Amino acid sequence: MTRPPEDFVTMFRERCRLHGLAFTFQRQVIYEALMAARNHPTPDAVYETVRGRIPSISLGTVYKNIKTFLEAGMLREVSLHHGSLRVDANLDPHHHLVCSQCLSIVDFEDGDVVPARFKGKLPKGFRVQRQMVEIVGICASCARQQSSY
Numbered sequence: 001m002t003r004p005p006e007d008f009v010t011m012f013r014e015r016c017r018l019h020g021l022a023f024t025f026q027r028q029v030i031y032e033a034l035m036a037a038r039n040h041p042t043p044d045a046v047y048e049t050v051r052g053r054i055p056s057i058s059l060g061t062v063y064k065n066i067k068t069f070l071e072a073g074m075l076r077e078v079s080l081h082h083g084s085l086r087v088d089a090n091l092d093p094h095h096h097l098v099c100s101q102c103l104s105i106v107d108f109e110d111g112d113v114v115p116a117r118f119k120g121k122l123p124k125g126f127r128v129q130r131q132m133v134e135i136v137g138i139c140a141s142c143a144r145q146q147s148s149y
Contacts (some may be wrong), residue, residue: 009028012028015031019073029050030062031065033049033050040087043066043085070087075087075089076088088107094107094110095110095132096108096132097134097139099136100136101146102141102142104139106139116131116133
């Protein structure tokens with residue numbers, strides 16, 4: 001992991017300020033690792049990346065900061081039902097392709113899907129916060145492995 005460009009540091013300082021968070025070097029390095037990851041990483045994967053720059057950082061510190069970023073709205077949880085926390089730094093409206101074999105997750109554009117509409121009424125008092133589409137299938141890499149058996 002190399003040093004971030006100065007404009008990243010400035011952007012991160014501003015995001016922290018906007019979300020009421022203290023700026024720390026550890027938070028900066030964790031957020032930088034999250035922004036660089038395009039594979040919707042687990043906290044354990046982020047920890048492995050961050051340890052390259054901060055060898056003394058603990059896994060608990062990474063988890064705590066990811067939770068702080070989620071609560072502040074600086075990250076989103078990809079799915080509430082994949083069995084382990086997966087995070088997404090892409091806050092633009094989008095959806096996911098999920099491989100049922102390797103559990104890789106790939107973004108696809110919001111405009112590539114027609115929005116879902118309920119035919120009936122939502123349960124009383126339920127308020128929709130956002131809609132996401134998850135398409136589950138087999139990625140090209142796993143399909144190639146299956147066909148080689």
